[in-house]
Amino acid sequence: MENMRFVPYRLPKGFRGMTVKSCESDGDYYTAIINEDLSEEATQRAVLHEIEHVSEDDFSSEYSVSDIEKKMKTR
Numbered sequence: 001m002e003n004m005r006f007v008p009y010r011l012p013k014g015f016r017g018m019t020v021k022s023c024e025s026d027g028d029y030y031t032a033i034i035n036e037d038l039s040e041e042a043t044q045r046a047v048l049h050e051i052e053h054v055s056e057d058d059f060s061s062e063y064s065v066s067d068i069e070k071k072m073k074t075r
């Protein structure tokens, strides 16, 4: 995924990850913060989950975060 970076980070238990979009001088970037305490398998799932948000362009969505997460579970 171009313009996407992954940063392992200590996050609260149960919090798998989050992605923030930033507009930088050379374009838009997505930074996915992934909980560093996850197992290898859970990390893979969290990474794929955040990539899906970016590929679905959920950042431009008019839906709330909780609606977007509900939609993801049915995909």
Ligand SMILES: [Zn+2]
Residues within 6 Å of the ligand: 049, 053, 069, 072
């Ligand atoms: Zn999500």
